[in-house]
Amino acid sequence: MRTSAAARRTALAVAGTAALALSALTTAAPAGAVVDPQVRGQGGTSWVRACDTLAHGDTVACHALRVTSTVEPVAAFGVSPHLTPAGYGPSDLLSAYKLPANGGAGTTIAIVDAYNDPNAEADMAVYRSQYGLPACTKASGCFKQVNQSGGSTLPANNTGWAGEISLDLDMVSAIAPNAHIVLVEASSATMANLGTAVNTAVGLGAKYVSNSYGGSESSADTSYDSSYFNHPGVAITVSSGDSAYGAQYPAASKYVTAVGGTALKRDSSTRGWSESVWLTNSTEGTGSGCSKYDAKPTWQKDTGCTRRTIADVSAVADPATGVAVYQTYGGSGWAVYGGTSAAAPIIAGVYALGGAPSSGSSPASFPYAHTSALFDVTTGSNGSCSPTYLCKAGTGYDGPTGLGTPNGTTAFKG
Structure with missing residues (x-):
């Protein structure tokens, strides 16, 4: 039925x-x-x-939110040299998180998504040109776009996932503009296909793999862990979800860095910015919670979950404080996006700025060894829960924002 x-x-x-x-x-x-x-x-x-409707057989959804109320100060299509698009751009994000400009040289960051965006390269080129970032093209070898097995026959086009792809490419470009980028497109939005794409990304040499999707936990998750996400020495980031309090997979995997979401605003503080937990209502906001199936990693010490706790760290996700994105397949050019889909590629980019993870390491553990090198988010909640730290921000670790947001790259080295 x-x-x-x-x-x-x-x-x-x-x-x-x-x-x-x-x-x-x-x-x-x-x-x-x-x-x-x-x-x-x-x-x-x-x-x-962006992924409000699932294709037949899909079991996970992307976490991209496209703002529809934006009044753009720039032309809808192409580059506007003397104007700035709505939403936070690269200089804003680097300022907020105290990151170096022009980073990423010598690194390869992979983005794993489902389906194909036929305009991915062209749209990314407009974004990078608008903000004065170096070109990253297939012709130069900087950009690759492959299917889940690494081949050139790409999956079916999908306008919803194209928005996710544009968001991911633009956020990696913003944080690590000199990195090489590999876009690995799964045949459909199932854990088997997306997980295969993760393995392909690692096989193609990526030390940083961003995943902005998720769905319900299942008893198969521990099998998915060993089959797809157990890659020592590779930083794998996963968005925690946009459905407020409640655990999702693969953010619940003990082998990944689970990335929560914040509302990011300019202020008059020394930092120049402030953050709080992103929550819109009882069913929409950053995800957090206790995994039903995944074991607690040894480096996670909170006591409210006997198994894996989500999240580890966080970055901007509130669509009301969203980021600029350029998308033409299924989009109308310049737009503002939010969701924890923005946060995951930002954190993947920060890992790349921090340098290659040491051989055999668990990069998700790095922030836990450098908690002072993060901005602690202490206000806001994403629901009701017990114990309250799992859904309410406070000093130190909490579920919605983890240990906090980047304050430079130190917390992402190891």
């Missing part, structure tokens, strides 16, 4: 919470379809989930 589009949207809105049934995520739509995305919002900012 096929459910209605409204039912699919409702299921996706609560993806990853303890109450979510996996079957609710598998309702079908054509691979390239966008069916009446549900507009959400708060405080004058509205947005839609």
Whole structure:
């Protein structure tokens, strides 16, 4: 029996919470379809989930949120040399997180997503040109776009995942503009295909792999851990989800850095910025929680979860304080995006700025050895829970923002 589009949207809105049934995520739509995305919002900012409708057989969704209320100060398409797009750009993010400019030389960052964005290279070129970043093209060898096995026959185009791909490429470009980038596109949004793409990314030499998707936990997760995410010496970042309090996989994997989300605002402090937990309402905000299945890694010492706790670190995710993105396949050029999908590639880029992880290391443990080299986020919550630190920010570790946000690169070295 096929459910209605409204039912699919409702299921996706609560993806990853303890109450979510996996079957609710598998309702079908054509691979390239966008069916009446549900507009959400708060405080004058509205947005839609890029992956609001799942293709047939998909079991996970991307975590990109496209703002629909933006009034752009630039032309919709192409480069506007004397104007700045809405949303935070590279200089804003480097300032907020005290990161060096022009970083990433000699590194390879992989982005793993589902389906194909046929305009990925061209759109990234516009973003980089707008902000004065060096070109990164297939012709120069800086950019590769491959299928989940590393081949050149790309999967079906998908307008929703194209927004996720544009967001990921632009955030990696912003943080580590001199890195090489490998976009690995899975055939569909299942853990088997996306996990295969992760293995391919590592096989192609990436020491940093960004994943901005997730879904319900399952008893198969520990098997997925060993099959797809156990890559010592590789920093694998995963967004914690946009459905507020409740664990998702693969953020729950003990082998990845689970990345939560914040609201990032300019202020008059010495830092010049402040952050709080991103929460829109009871069903939308940064994800956190206790895994049902994944064992607690030895470097995680909180006592409220007997198993893996989400998250480890965080970065900007609130669509009301979102980032500039350029997308033309399924998009209208310049846009503002949010979601923990923004945070995961930002943190992957920060790992790249920190240098290659040591052989055999667990990069997810690095921030736990350098807690003073992070901005501690102490305000906000993403729901109700017990113990409260799992959903409420406070001094030191908490679920929604982990140990905090980058303050330079020290916490991401090891």
